[in-house]
Structures are given as C-alpha cells and as structure tokens.
Amino acid sequence: MSRLGLATASLLMMAAAPYKPPETGTRIVYRHATLIDGQSSTPRPDTAVITDGEKIVAVIADRSLTDAQLNGAQQVDLSGKYLLPGFIDTHQHLATPPNRPVAELQLERLVYSGVTSIRDMADDLRQVSDLSRAAIVGEIASPDIYYAALMAGPSFFTDPRTHAVAKGAEPGAVPWMQAIDDGTDMPLAVARSKGTYATAIKIYANLPGERVAAITTEAHRQGMKVWAHGMVFPATPAEVVAAGVDTVSHTCYLAYQAMDKRPDSYQNRFPVDASLFKSDNSVMSKLFGEIARRGIILDATLNVYPTAEDAAKLKRPPHCTVDLVGKLTNQAWRSGVTITTGTDGETPGEEPWPALFDEFELLHDQAGMPPAAVIAAATLNGAKAAGQEKSMGSIEPGKLANMVVLTKNPLEDVKNLRSVTLTVKRGKQFPRADYGQ
Template sequence: MKYALVNATVLDGTADMQPLHNAVVLVNGDRIEQVVGEHTKLPDLQDYEFVDIDGGYVLPGLINLHAHLAPSGKPPKPRKKPVDYTKMYALMTGNRAIRALAKSMVARFAQIELYSGVTTLRTAGGVLDFDAQIRDEIYAGKRKGPRILPANTAISVPGGHFAGSIATIAHDEDEARSQVRALADSGAQWVKLMVTGGVMDADKEGEPGVLRMPEEIVQAACDEAHRLGLKVEAHAESAAGVRVALEHGVDTVEHGAELDDELVSLFKSTGAAYINTISPSLPYALFDIEESHALPEAKVNGNIVMQGMIDCAKRCLEEGIPVGLGNDVGCPFVAHYDYWRELCYFHKFVGASTVQTLHTATLGNARIVGIDEYTGSIEAGKFADMIVVDSNPLEDLSVLRNVRMVFMQGRMVDRPRIKRYAATDALLDRYL
C-alpha cells in the first residue's frame, strides 16, 4: 500500500525532537518514503491512499527491550509460599496439544504488544523456541505482531533465577557453551543469562540479587555467543552481579543496582548498555501486601531492587552510559499493553525529560540493539514503524496509553482494540 498521512504532527524520535506541525508522511510499501513539512511542496499523491491524522501525533513505534511473552502479567493470587514455576513450565510443555495451546497464547500476547504501540520487542526468556517461531510467522504474514528479537529460553544454573522453567540449567562451562549453540540453532538472536537471583526467588530479606552464576560460566557463554554472532543480555540485580556480567562480556545489563566508580568504569570500557526496568518492582515496593499478595520479604526486596534501578539509571545518564528501556512484561501486574507505563516511571522516578524518555524508548533503544539503520525514527528510507496518538506525549506521556493507529512495516492497524485488566490499571494509575 501507499499511504499519505496528512494533517499530522510528527515527533521523529531524535534526541532533540520538536513537533513538526501540518506535516505529511508518505509510506510506500514497508518504508517511509518522505516526510513533508508544511512549507514544502507536496509531490503528486494521486496513487496514495489518504489517511487523515486530524492533528494527531505521529511518532516512531515503541521499542521494548525486556519482555517475556509467555506470562500474562495478571496479578498473583494470595499465597503462603512461592509459585513453583518449574512445575508450571512442565505443564505448559507436557505434550503436543498443550504446547500448541501455549504457543497460541504467546502469539496472542505478541499481538497485544503490537496493538499497544510496541513495534519492536526483545525477549528475555521464554518457553522453548516459541519466540523465534512467532517472529518467523509474523515475518511471513501468518500472524500480527511486532518485530521480535528473540532470546528463546534463558540460561541459568542450579538454584538460579527461573532455573528449570524459562531458563535451562548449565552446570559447567561446557554445558553453557552447548546451550548457547542450541539457542543459535533454535533461531535466537540474543542469549539471556540469569547471573543473579531476583525478588521472586530471594532466600531472605535484603538479598534479592544474590550472585548465582559462576564467573567462568558467564565467560564461557559470552565467548560462545559472540563467536556465533549473538549478543548477550544479563539479569543482574546487585552490584556483584553487575560486576561479573560486565567483566565477562555481556552486551546489556538488565535491571541493575547502584553503581560505584569501578562499575561506571567497567560500563565505559566495555561499551555495554544498561536496560532500566522499573515496572515489575513497583508493585512489590509500593503496593500494600494486601494488594500485591506478595510475601513480606518480597516487599522489602522489591523496594531494594526498585531503588537500585533508579540509582543505576540516574548514574548512567550522568556518566553518558547508554540507557535503554524495557518493562519486564509478564511479571505480576505488568500487562502486555502497558509498556507506556515504563516510560512514565522513567520520567517520574529517574527524572528524564519527556523528550529524553521518548527518544530512549525509540531511537535510543534501536541503537542499543543495533537496528537503528532501519527503525526507531520517522525518517525517509526507514521501515514505516509508527504509532498515532491524539495529543502530545511530550506534554503528557500517559497519552501513549491509547494508541489510535499502529503501522508495522507499513501495515496499518486502525483503532486497535485491547482487553484490559481494569482493577490492575486502577492500582497502577496511582503512581503515574
């Protein structure tokens, strides 16, 4: 299709973006052909289908750099002991019929991501190779969804974060290398390492990010991944975990912790990026236990992790270290339509400006994962990955909650409909 988006206000995703009013965006097939300002002569548009934006705002599709497509993100039920994720994973993969049902559910969540305005999504641990399969089916036009940069199943260690569920278990360096090769064969583009524990599996209060993965396993996995042309993302929720991840070659650190000067130096010398993910920690840290249904130690640890991420993001921004955004979607209270909240939290808690936040979630994120040559900004020659909202997100980022249109490589979804969790939304809206 050839579209002419008329009466548009364009925010192009660059670091110093300003609204371009009364603009026309020309889309030819899967690419942006031209962005025409109000004082520029229009080309012949007789072959284009006109799409009247009616003063709305056209901006790059959002890029979510930390997602788990398998879980729904629904609130947990009240419980007296932690969820057995290994048992849950075994049930999801137990036979062919259940696996087909589980894959269909994952694909549906991917479509919700697209309909909420996410046009590119990097996964960080999932069920079997579903993420790569769904990526390929989206590319083939068999499903609707965002561009997926899959990690498929993560790699953990005995007793490690999500070991035996969305993460395989590496007992030594040879197993880690073998699992990386298996991921490459399954179509993964990233390797996810569970370097530390997390809030949901901490042994006691005050230790949510205990170092779990031995340094030699991190090194072996990173070396093998890079040999095969894959990049590595590392779950690290403590300073010790961040240090091990950076010293042994990861490309991005997920979640993070408060940084000292040594860790800042490591970030700079390695060129690694930091991915901020406030969304999953906020309910643990800020909700009453009666609302979050969290165990008491999880509330304490959630607060530690949330503050560590905020401090880490602030220090990285001060030091010029690349910072990206993801929302760890699939965790409790983090729904597949709610990436926009992560932008609001980055603005509110980290103190980034609205321009800086929107740039981070679009072109900035694209640069971190090496796809900025073809997406992340409204620019001639790039893929037509765009969203339309009714008012200016630079004045209020929460307008991203309701997306009027989504374009994914030129394919338009007009007024996408999403089923939302009203009770969860009401709880989370208190922290915007």
C-alpha cells in the same frame, strides 16, 4: 491437485495472513503530522512521511510534496496529531510456561497500543520462534519478536520455570536453555543457541565472571548479541560489565556492586541495603561510568518493583523498592547510560493498556527522566538493545514503517503516550479503535 484444490489452498493461505504487510508499490502518505522522529527532541510540525510497502521512503515537509508523490497514493491526514516511531518493550516473557492463546492476546494488545517490537528474554523457544514467524508474515496481530536463548550454571536448573519451558526434554540440555560449566564446549553451545534463530544469548544466573566472559566472547564471535542480568550470582555487576555484554537487565541487581556481601547464587538473593544510596554512591558512579563508556544498555525494569508502602505489606522483603531503583536509574541516566523501556511483567489481560505505559511513567516520575528521554528509551534505544537500530527505532527513509500516532503531545506529559489512535507496523495499519473487535 485439481484447479479447485489449488484455488482452495490459495484461499486458505491468503486467509492465514490477515495482518500481512502491504506489498511493495502500495504507497501511503501520512500528512500534516507533528513528527517526533526518535532522534531529536525537537518536534517537526506539518511533516509528511511516505511509506512504500513495509518501508519508509521519504520524510519531508508537507508543503514539499510533489504531484508525483501523491499520485496513486493513499493519503492519511494527521493534522493535530503526533507521529512517533513504534514503541519497543525490551523485556517480555511470552512462553513460561507456553500458552499460545494467552500469548497471542498479549501480543495483540501490544501492537494495538503502539508497540511494534519486543525482546523476549528467554522462554520456551519452540513456541516463541513460531510466534516470531507468525508476527513477521502477518498471521497474527503482533509486534515483531527478537528473542534470547538462555545460559546459566547447572545449579540454576532446579528452578521450576526451567522444567516448564523444557517440557518433554531435560532442563538445561535443550538448545534454548543450556547448563554451562567449565567442561562445556563453548563454540558448540553457542552454535546450538544460534540454531534456534535467537538474536542473543541471555546470561542468567549461577556463573562465575570468567564463564560470563567466555560466553560473551564466543557469542560475539558467532555474531550473536549478549543480554545479561546485571548480576549473574556470583559474577558481580563489575565482572558482567567487564565481560563486554551488550545489555544488562534490572537496575536493582547492579546495586549489589556497592555491598560488601553479595548473593553467591540466584537462589540466595537478598535485599539490597537501601541506606547505601541516600545520595549518589561512589561505587555506583564508577560502575555507571564504565557501563556508559562501553556503550552497554540498561534495561532498567522499574515496573517489577513495589513501592515502599506496598513492600511493607509483603511477607518477604523485596530485593529493591521502586523508589530505590528509580534513584539508581536516575544516577545511571545522569552518568550517560543508555536506558530502555522493559517491563518483565504485564498488567492483567482485561486492562486496556500493557505495562509498558507504566514503565514510561515510572521512568519519568521515579527516575526523573524527561519525556524526550523516555521517548528515546522507548524507540531508538530499544532498537539498539535488540540489535535492530539499522531497521527501526526512528522515522527515516530506508527503515521499516513502524510508527505510532498520538492525539496528545507526549513531550508535554508522558501520560499522553497513552493517547494512541493508530499503530503502523511494517506498513500495516492497526487502528486503536479496532482493538477488541
């Protein structure tokens, strides 16, 4: 190739990564912040955070900064502002069906809203894996994406969504979405899932308890996380928990444990009997106690449930209302269960803020969690759910420089989490004022 051709190729490569993280040696000092670090609910005033490339290298009192630390570094004055770890949405769907332009717009809004990581909970991984790559190298404005390959019983694969995400191939027979029965070669099935570069296997539907346990055991043996529905139909919530999964999604599904009759398949789900939960239910107390004892994380997803008033207007009654799910999530939280902020649905694209902020407010207003607990759910707990707590979820040396700057104190009011003015993801700055430019 000629020198001109090489130069052109080099320019194209540079232009292809406009959101690339800064190189090691690029030092930035964020000064005079009130730090809410993701580990303590006590804010630390007048704190400095030093980043080098995509990592945090120091967190100290601003008065302790040395000339050597400041020399040659960019300085960002955060006086009067609040610095938190980047937010994590633990339940997103980016590609069912795949639509790259829509997904990129969704991801752009997320990162400019303070969201630095998400869990994608099973989609067409042909597209999600490339979105994940593009996010990491900076080709697109996006949170980092950790995703799951799905497993379910063969009878689930009549669901039209499975056809949408396997287009061009057979639903249930692709590595990112597999039908599992008693004849499945489990080590091979898990290895196929792992080959998609998935972080986890999502156990979805129409599997008995022993099969949930078999998938979980083999996934863990191969170093993968297991993210499961709270009930897998017919596998009960208690059986899902006993299998040793890492996270369970949807508080509503857990409520089936307290009912004498439960759905026998995903397709045959029916509403939860709310009369069983007027006060703390003893069956749920036992279940939540076991979830807490095992360190299983609850991806509550209050966002997907209607209010009682809205439910009354629906042609078909919902499985739960947000009032019921809030009450049950509060019981789980009081029982010591680790809660995260997952949405499983988005606000319309023209809205300025993603649904994650609705989930923050629902966890506070409906589930009774104080602002500090909501912040923990949105940061360090989310990092644990994604299996990434060693690299994100709190502001401390050695972790990724994933941070969000607020103009208002979120410990006073969770609505103040909407006062985002700057996102830092892997050291790259995303000023809120640039969103939509």
